[in-house]
Structure formats: C-alpha cells, structure tokens
Amino acid sequence: MDNKFLIIDGSSLFFRAFYALPLLKTKRGLYTNAIYGFVMMVENAIEKVKPTHLAVCFDMKGKTFRSEIYKDYKGTRQKTPNELEQQWPLVREILDHMNVKILESPVYEADDIAGTLSKLGTEEGFENYLLTGDKDYFQLVNEKTKVLFTRKGITDMDIMTVEKIKEDYGIEPLEFIELKALMGDSSDNIPGIYGIGEKTGLKLIHEFHTIENLYDNIDDVSGKKLKEKLIDGKMSAFMSKKLGTIVKDVPLEESLDDFKKVDYDYEKLSELYREFEFNSMLDRLPEKYRKEEVEEISQDNFEFVEIKDLKEIEKDLKDKKSLAFKFITDGKIYEDVKPIYLAVKVKDSEVKFISYEDIDFDFLKKIMEDEKVEKLGYSLKEDIIILMDLGIDIKNYSHDVEIAEYLLNSTQSDYDINKISMAYFKNGYLDLEDLLGKGAKKKTYTDLDKDDLFKYFAFVLNTIYRLEDLQKEKIDEEEMTSLYQDMELPLVEVLASMEYVGINTDEAVLDEIDKQIIEKLKTLEEEIYEEAGEEFNINSPKQLGVILFDKMDFPVIKKTKTGYSTSADVLEKLRGKGEIIDKILDYRKFSKLKSTYIDGLKAVINKKTKRIHSRFMQTVTATGRISSTDPNLQNIPIKTEEGRLIRKAFLASEGGVLVDADYSQIELRVLAALSDDKEMLDAFKHGLDIHRKTASEVFHVDYDDVDDRQRYEAKAVNFGIVYGISDYGLSQNLNIPRKAAKEYIDNYLGHFVGIKNYMAEEIKNGKDKGYVETIFKRRRYIPELNAKNFNIRSFGERIALNTPIQGSAADIIKIAMVKVYNELKKRNLKSKLIIQIHDELVVDTAEDEIEEVKELMKDLMENSVDLNVKLSVDMNTGANLYESK
DNA sequence: ATTGTCACG
DNA sequence: ACGTACGTGACAATG
Structure with a gap:
C-alpha cells in the first residue's frame, strides 16, 4: 500500500473552527466550539485520505524568525478571546489521545514545519496532504502534495492540486510566494506593495512569474501609475517575499517512521467526548465506547392522526394509564383566546389531534381528574390554566420536561423542547423558530399548514415520553427527586392559579396619579431646559451626559463603556453642585413611574375582568x-x-x-x-433586631447603645454578607473608604466565626x-x-x-x-x-x-x-x- | 439587539 | 495587581 501522509495545520484549523461555529458550551460551562470543529475537520480529513502517517503542527506564542526580519510581523493580530484560549489545552489533550504527534517550534511557524514534513514525504515518495484553512500553503503543492483547503463552515473541503491551482488562479503553486510579495497579507501584516491587490498581482505574476524577473523587466509593465507603485514598493516586495516563503528545512528530531498512524486511545477519547458533550463524536467510536443514552429517533417521531372524538383514546388508556398532552393556542384563555387543537398521546400510542370545538369536555374532565391516569407535559402551566378555565382540576401530573430540565441546569437561557431534545438525542428535531420565524414576521399557529403544525406537536409529545425516564433518572442521581415531586411540580399548579386569577386593578387610580405626574414632568422639564440653556432629551443618557459634563462642566465621577455615567449614584454625588441635578433625579423618578407603572400597567389590565x-x-x-x-x-x-x-x-x-x-x-x-x-442563631432565638446586633459587634458598642447610622451601616454589612461580600462593594454602597469597609467586615467575621x-x-x-x-x-x-x-x-x-x-x-x-x-x-x-x-x-x-x-x-x-x-x-x-x- | 437606567427582593 | 456587591424585568434610546 502506498504511504499517505496527512499533515495538519493545527493553529489555522483551530481558529477557523472557533469562528465558524457558535459558542457551544457544556453544562459545566466549558466552551467547546473550537474543539468540536477541530476534531470534526480532522476526522473528516482522516476519513477522506485514510492516511498511514499523521502529524499536527502548531504555532507557538511569541516571536519567530520572521519577527527578526520585520518587527511588525503579525502585528495586526488581535488578542485571542478568552473563550478560545480556554479550549486550547483541551484540543491538545484530544490529539494526545488520538496518538497524533504534535510539532511546534519557538523559532518556526506551523507552516514551516508542515513545509518541511511535506518535503520529507515527497522525497520518500509519499502522497502528502496538507489540511489547512490558510491559502499560504498553496505554495507547497506539487505532484506528490495536495492541500485540503477548508472552506466556509467546517464540512466543506477543496482538494487543491497543481492542476486545480492553475485552473483557479492561472499560476504555478510556487508563484503564490511571488503573488504574496506583491499583494501582502493583512492577517499576518505582511506589507506587500501598497495599492496592489489580488487582481493586479495575479496579472503581473502571470506575465513575469517572479518578482526578480518583474523588476529586471520593469519597463515592460504597462501603466505609469502601476510602474511607480512597483518601484516605490520594491524593498517591501522583496522583504514580503522573504516573509511569505515557507521554510522547508526546519531541523526536526523525528523521522517519517515516527509519524506512523497508531490506534486511538478510545477509552480516554470517550471520556473526553462525554465531558465535552460531543454525542456525534461518540458515535464514531467503536461500539463499546459509545454513549448508551444516545438513541436514534426515527421518522415515527412525527407521525400523528386527527380524530373527531376524544373518546378514541379511551381504549388505549385501558392498558396504559399515562398520557402526554398539550393545548395548541395562539393566546391566553383569560384574554378570551380559545385553543385551536388539543394534542394527546397515550403512552406507546400514536399522537392524536382533535379540534378544540370537538372536545367532549366531560370526558376530558374525567380523564384529567382521574388520579390513576398520570399526565405528562411540557410547560404544563399553560395547559393547567386552560383546564382551570374549563373547571377541570388536574390530578396526578408527574412530569414537565421544562421544569425537569431547569432543575438539572438552572442557568440556561431558555428551555425550548427542541434544544433539550438535541442535548439528549442524536437526530430528528423540529425547531419551532424554523416553523414560525421570528421578529416582525413571526407567524402564529393559525397561520401554519395543518400538517406542519401537527408534525411539530407530534414531535413535542413524543419527545416528552422519550425524555421522561432520562430526566427523572438524572434528577434522582442528583438527589432532587423530592425537590421535583414535592415542591416544583405541585408549584406549577399554584403558579397557574395565580396567573389565572390575577389581581383586581383600578385604572382610575392610575389615571389620577398620571395627571399629577404629567404636571410635575412638565414643570421639571422646563426648569431643566432653562438651567441647561437648551432643550434636549432628558431620557437620553448620551445627551444628558453632554449637557452635564461637557457643557456645564460637572466633574465626571464614573464612565460607562460608551460614555459618561449619569446613573443615580453618580448624580447623588453631584448633589448640591447645581439645582439641575435634583431636578434630573426627580424627572427620572417620575418618568420611570409614568412609563413603567402608569402607562405600562394600564396597558395590561384585562378589559373584561379589570x-x-x-x-x-x-x-x-x-x-x-x-x-x-x-x-x-x-x-x-x-x-x-x-x-x-x-x-x-x-x-x-x-x-x-x-x-x-x-x-x-x-x-x-x-x-x-x-x-x-452560634451567635447568630442565638440572636434570632432571642428575637433580637439582627441589624442592631450586627452593629453592636461591628462597632464594638452595647446592643442598646447602637445609633441610627451604625444600624444603617450594619444593615449594609448584612446585605454584603448575603451577596458574597467584598470591601470595595461595601465601601461603594456606604460611600465610605475601602479601608473602613474592610474593618467592618473583619470585625464582623471575627465575631461571627x-x-x-x-x-x-x-x-x-x-x-x-x-x-x-x-x-x-x-x-x-x-x-x-x-x-x-x-x-x-x-x-x-x-x-x-x-x-x-x-x-x-x-x-x-x-x-x-x-x-x-x-x-x-x-x-x-x-x-x-x-x-x-x-x-x-x-x-x-x-x-x-x-x-x-x-x-x-x-x-x-x-x-x-x-x-x-x-x-x-x-x-x-x-x-x-x-x-x- | 444592546446599553443604561431604575423598580423590587 | 486585578475592579466588584446577589437575583430579577421594563423602558427608552441607540446602534
């Protein structure tokens, strides 16, 4: 068999992967997108090439020999973001377990090492493949060496051969060095010649092939302007050529035999993939290392029937006393919006849909209130509210996918069932957002084709059952079963009731306050304009900042990332330096009251029920x-x-x-x-005023001698303790020196050991x-x-x-x-x-x-x-x- | 969509 | 040496 050598440009793939994929994050908060993309690209290439030899090259931090030639080399590179930095060691860990040799050098860059390896391979008659996202590598292509060039995303790859390069660019691989000498490279900050880009560059190289030849025959260049540019940039061009030439004789200790591909350490890889939540990667491993929970979802996930009589589920319920359900609705029942359909699935039966008008509510009541039939759902609160409106008192609801997932990880931004599903299963999803769209053009369920609508909710109900055991098991493993069953699930009904009942609101009271606020705002507005000497939008922090700190020259206390801070604590410190400050604070207060609490609340009073x-x-x-x-x-x-x-x-x-x-x-x-x-328990046991007690310890005074200021400050200390105290935070809150705050805290902790x-x-x-x-x-x-x-x-x-x-x-x-x-x-x-x-x-x-x-x-x-x-x-x-x- | 601000515990 | 209190939601302005 012929030897095939896959040489991987680790640094370029890593960056490409990071920017091509959204910031994936594991439950433990580990960012994994660059790792995922990297491994994906490498695995794809391995599958394609089936290499006998394998190596990865990385750039090291710090200066290389190129910096000696040109001090600004790579000078435009931005600092790598933290989310990327963290993933760096983890990629290497994976490579270690893949038993791939990693090469790097303090003097040379990844492409130099790759160039050297490909030269070695070429000499030995290997077929060489360079996996990279960097066009510079094109100069290394020859009859025995191809570049696997990753394109947009992480799955597309172009195979660059000598012929393909000629076809695409009309030049020889080696001429890429000449091209770069002329056009430079902004990502590496290689200057090239100012004003020459890819188009002109290619034309010139096509004609002259090398820059040496170009300058020897500079008079043959057509165009006066261009000639001038070339002459002006001659030095830069030659330097750029030096910078852009990949070195092919980096001294290496290894010989080709050292790069022979060895089996992976599957055990370790499987562990890492689990930690990174790479379910699809786990699937590529030999069977016994795969994750058990990954389950294939098939098309029956989306199957359903429409029924006219809810009683059709009765016979199914005879064997299985369990059902999942969801009302499909575009609004709230207490706003008089009726659901369009009910989706039901008796365990292990097909999902069924029935028009809301066709529902036999007596029958629905019978099954929903049947203690022996357990109910499952997703966002059950919505459905319980609808049942309440129907006078149905749901019994024995035992699982809510959303609530369960929240207990397993409370820091997620949403609990969309599709996203939850993706975390547990491999395929077969439907995303509600794909169906409804978003933004201004967002559709309602009524707008959808019935088939799409039913397909989606069939997916939802099937997913509820698929997730049930997995989620419950995890909850049990984490000892949260009681929390789930005795607290969170019963609470769903409580919250449903609170929402459904609502609170009686008197709009006339709000109108009365509104009148007075409007008056106050008008007066304040005039007075503020008067003192500012011009009219502006007081509600705009930007405009207000200009007035206060540029025009009126108030001292700047704090800045935000976009400009001056005008927050209340800043204005508080400016009090007494001008009447406008108090007026702005007042204006803000009333403006807030009006927008949020008068106008805002009035807008949400239910017209019918008040x-x-x-x-x-x-x-x-x-x-x-x-x-x-x-x-x-x-x-x-x-x-x-x-x-x-x-x-x-x-x-x-x-x-x-x-x-x-x-x-x-x-x-x-x-x-x-x-x-x-002990001290604190004692204080509560004796019914002491806890802030006063704290004050007496922090300030070393008798409990009865604590004054108001001391109690006030002690209260802030107590808050601080609850928030996870810092001396700075306390000092800001109380407007006292940091040293004093530190003393308070030390006193506190010295006493409450x-x-x-x-x-x-x-x-x-x-x-x-x-x-x-x-x-x-x-x-x-x-x-x-x-x-x-x-x-x-x-x-x-x-x-x-x-x-x-x-x-x-x-x-x-x-x-x-x-x-x-x-x-x-x-x-x-x-x-x-x-x-x-x-x-x-x-x-x-x-x-x-x-x-x-x-x-x-x-x-x-x-x-x-x-x-x-x-x-x-x-x-x-x-x-x-x-x-x- | 993000930022600054401010209402509450 | 680092720059900060914990947890929310609504609104207006602005990119």
Whole structure:
C-alpha cells in the first residue's frame, strides 16, 4: 500500500473552527466550539485520505524568525478571546489521545514545519496532504502534495492540486510566494506593495512569474501609475517575499517512521467526548465506547392522526394509564383566546389531534381528574390554566420536561423542547423558530399548514415520553427527586392559579396619579431646559451626559463603556453642585413611574375582568426564585412615597381584603441555619433586631447603645454578607473608604466565626464539585469558580456564597406556597393566593375568611420547613396593596 | 439587539 | 495587581 501522509495545520484549523461555529458550551460551562470543529475537520480529513502517517503542527506564542526580519510581523493580530484560549489545552489533550504527534517550534511557524514534513514525504515518495484553512500553503503543492483547503463552515473541503491551482488562479503553486510579495497579507501584516491587490498581482505574476524577473523587466509593465507603485514598493516586495516563503528545512528530531498512524486511545477519547458533550463524536467510536443514552429517533417521531372524538383514546388508556398532552393556542384563555387543537398521546400510542370545538369536555374532565391516569407535559402551566378555565382540576401530573430540565441546569437561557431534545438525542428535531420565524414576521399557529403544525406537536409529545425516564433518572442521581415531586411540580399548579386569577386593578387610580405626574414632568422639564440653556432629551443618557459634563462642566465621577455615567449614584454625588441635578433625579423618578407603572400597567389590565394577569415564571432564575413578567408584579414601587401610591391601584376583589404575609429576615435566618453560627442563631432565638446586633459587634458598642447610622451601616454589612461580600462593594454602597469597609467586615467575621468558616467551606466545596446547593438540594453549577481570570473567579465565589442563601429562601417560600394553596383549596375557601414577591405572599381574601386565612398563612409559612432557626412572618391587611404593606 | 437606567427582593 | 456587591424585568434610546 502506498504511504499517505496527512499533515495538519493545527493553529489555522483551530481558529477557523472557533469562528465558524457558535459558542457551544457544556453544562459545566466549558466552551467547546473550537474543539468540536477541530476534531470534526480532522476526522473528516482522516476519513477522506485514510492516511498511514499523521502529524499536527502548531504555532507557538511569541516571536519567530520572521519577527527578526520585520518587527511588525503579525502585528495586526488581535488578542485571542478568552473563550478560545480556554479550549486550547483541551484540543491538545484530544490529539494526545488520538496518538497524533504534535510539532511546534519557538523559532518556526506551523507552516514551516508542515513545509518541511511535506518535503520529507515527497522525497520518500509519499502522497502528502496538507489540511489547512490558510491559502499560504498553496505554495507547497506539487505532484506528490495536495492541500485540503477548508472552506466556509467546517464540512466543506477543496482538494487543491497543481492542476486545480492553475485552473483557479492561472499560476504555478510556487508563484503564490511571488503573488504574496506583491499583494501582502493583512492577517499576518505582511506589507506587500501598497495599492496592489489580488487582481493586479495575479496579472503581473502571470506575465513575469517572479518578482526578480518583474523588476529586471520593469519597463515592460504597462501603466505609469502601476510602474511607480512597483518601484516605490520594491524593498517591501522583496522583504514580503522573504516573509511569505515557507521554510522547508526546519531541523526536526523525528523521522517519517515516527509519524506512523497508531490506534486511538478510545477509552480516554470517550471520556473526553462525554465531558465535552460531543454525542456525534461518540458515535464514531467503536461500539463499546459509545454513549448508551444516545438513541436514534426515527421518522415515527412525527407521525400523528386527527380524530373527531376524544373518546378514541379511551381504549388505549385501558392498558396504559399515562398520557402526554398539550393545548395548541395562539393566546391566553383569560384574554378570551380559545385553543385551536388539543394534542394527546397515550403512552406507546400514536399522537392524536382533535379540534378544540370537538372536545367532549366531560370526558376530558374525567380523564384529567382521574388520579390513576398520570399526565405528562411540557410547560404544563399553560395547559393547567386552560383546564382551570374549563373547571377541570388536574390530578396526578408527574412530569414537565421544562421544569425537569431547569432543575438539572438552572442557568440556561431558555428551555425550548427542541434544544433539550438535541442535548439528549442524536437526530430528528423540529425547531419551532424554523416553523414560525421570528421578529416582525413571526407567524402564529393559525397561520401554519395543518400538517406542519401537527408534525411539530407530534414531535413535542413524543419527545416528552422519550425524555421522561432520562430526566427523572438524572434528577434522582442528583438527589432532587423530592425537590421535583414535592415542591416544583405541585408549584406549577399554584403558579397557574395565580396567573389565572390575577389581581383586581383600578385604572382610575392610575389615571389620577398620571395627571399629577404629567404636571410635575412638565414643570421639571422646563426648569431643566432653562438651567441647561437648551432643550434636549432628558431620557437620553448620551445627551444628558453632554449637557452635564461637557457643557456645564460637572466633574465626571464614573464612565460607562460608551460614555459618561449619569446613573443615580453618580448624580447623588453631584448633589448640591447645581439645582439641575435634583431636578434630573426627580424627572427620572417620575418618568420611570409614568412609563413603567402608569402607562405600562394600564396597558395590561384585562378589559373584561379589570384584572392584571402577571405571568409567574418558574424556570428563569439561576437561584430557584420565581420571576414575574408581563407585567412584573415583583417590583411595584414601595421605597418612596410617590411611587408607593401606585399600590393603591391594586385592590382586593370586591368586598374582600388583601392579606399580605412576609418573612422577616429570611435570608439571614437561612444563613444562620446554613452556617450553624452560634451567635447568630442565638440572636434570632432571642428575637433580637439582627441589624442592631450586627452593629453592636461591628462597632464594638452595647446592643442598646447602637445609633441610627451604625444600624444603617450594619444593615449594609448584612446585605454584603448575603451577596458574597467584598470591601470595595461595601465601601461603594456606604460611600465610605475601602479601608473602613474592610474593618467592618473583619470585625464582623471575627465575631461571627461560624459564618466565616461556612463561607470558606462553601467556596471550597463549590470548587471541588463544580456546583453549590440549597438546603433542599437545588443545584447551581458555577463554572466561573475555576476561571483563571481573577474577576470571573471572584464573581464565581460570590455566586457560591449567595446562591445557597437566596436559593434556600426561595425553596422555603415555595413549600409555603404549595401548602397555603392546597389548604385554601382543601377548605374550599374563596380566598386565593395571587402574588409572590420572594419573601412575601399576598392572598386575595374574602371578607368572611380573613381571620381563617391569616391564621393558616402564618402557621403554614412559619412552619413550612424544619430548621434550626425559627422563621417569623409579619402580617398586614388592607383594601389594597398600599395599605396591606 | 444592546446599553443604561431604575423598580423590587 | 486585578475592579466588584446577589437575583430579577421594563423602558427608552441607540446602534
């Protein structure tokens, strides 16, 4: 058999792979796109060439002999991004396990080594293949040497032979050196001759073949301008030729025999591919090294039937007491938009579709409320809301693909079922975005062909079943089964109810406040223009910055990456230096109130019910908290009186009151429980004011002698502890010197030793395991903890400290929510849980149930969990949110 | 689509 | 020596 030598230009492939692919990231936060693309290209080339010999060449960092010739060589190269840098050692690790020889030199570049190898190969009569994305290699092509030139993407490859080069460029391979001498190379910062590009260059080389010959016959060049350019650039051309010529006699220790291809270390490769989540790579390995979970999805994934009578599923349900379902709808039922279809799949049966109008709702109610039939779904909250509207009380729903995936990795940006599917399976996907498009032209389900629509939802329902066991297994392995079944799944129904019920909102109250705000804004606007001496857009930070810092010469306190910072803390520091500052702060405040809380809220009041149905989201935050959108009801103003007035628009339902219950210091209590700090536990046990207690320790004064300022500062220290403290952060917050902040912290940790130890332990633990967890085993992976970059690592450490605290508090209130909701339901009370604000619950309470509700809320919230610290709940009632808080 | 700002816990 | 508090969502301006 003939010897075939595959020589790989590692550096160029690595860069090409990185820029050709989106930034892929593993669950642990490892970037893998360059590695993936690299391995893919190498494997493709190996498959194509079937080499007997193999080598990879890399550039090393630092200067090479070319820098001696021209100091600016590669001077235009930008710093490699961090995401790329990280992948570098991992590629080498893979190559090691592929048993490929890696060559690099402090003096020569990858192409010089490759040139030398191809020369060696040529001399021995090998067939040589150079795999690269760099055109420079064309000069190495000869009868025995071809270039595998990667094109756009990572799968396309051109095979460059002598003939192909002649055909494409009309010149000989070696003449590429001459061409580059003339046109230069911007990526390597080789100058060439100014004003000569590929076109002119090719024409000249075609005619004169070498630059020596060109300059010997310079008078034969047509065109005066061009001749001038050539004469002016002669030096540069010859230097560029030197720079652009690939060296072919780099001294090497290895002989060709050393590059003989050897078998891979499959065991190790399989391990790495798993870590990198390279499922398709695993498939290329011999059978016994493949990943078991990778499962082929076939076309039946998309099969379905349409039915006219829902009862057709009844016989299937006889054997399998399990079904997945999804309503297909373009809107919200509480906005009077009815679903178009219902998709159902009884386990192991075909997916069935039925028009919404054709549904026998009594039958639907029967199966949905049948405790013996388990239900599965994806984004079940949406479907439960629809069922609620139909008066159906779903029972025994046991899996929600979205919620499950969120528990497995809470830091993803979305939980699109197609993306989840791609992470578990190999093929057979349908992307909703491909179907509906995005942006302004986004279609609705109604716009789609019925066939496309059904195909997609058939995929969804089939995927729910395919994922069920895999996700549940993982959840079990990570000890989150109880968290999933006893907390998150029951909560889905609670959140569905909160969204469905909504909160009674009085638009007239908002209109009244609006009138006053409009007046205030008008006056402020005029006064600001007056002092600025011109009119401008006060809402534009850019324009405001110009007025304040260029025109009016206020001192610049802080800059953002685009210009001057005009944020409130900056303006705060400028207070007293001019009346305009206070006016801008006021203007900002009222402008915010108007846009977000007057206009914004008015726009989302349901016309028919006069209620606002905020969507409470369960899979958004990295810590386990719930979030609220459209509108966000978790950030209604309270800190300033003007803003707080907005709360008067949120009313109890007719004749009732709002009962508001909030946990007192829940995060600090959680911290006391987690750290088991004796002092802190003691303080809570004795019902002390925790900020006052902190102040007495930080400032070394008696508990009773703490003054207001000290308490205020101690409060900031406590916040800092919860956030993962830094002296700088505290100093900024309190506007005190960093040294003073450091002293506060040292005093604090010197006294609360349990907390100090806990913090160190938590960080170590996070670094070792790659994640931290809450009291109830909710997990958050923190790849930042092992970053080389100080800032990123510090950020990771603060996350490691904050997440267990914030997350455990979130766990606690979630448990309380489920208990309160279920108790209200069990007792058949009219009162409904309608809002959660992280440490606070609001129940829209019927008048005759007030005492009962207050009692049960306090009891269930304070005793929702069993901790070594007491939980304390404060209660308030009122006709509206202003009064109940 | 991104940035700056600001509302909340 | 590094430059920072943790977690969200909405809006207006601007690229």
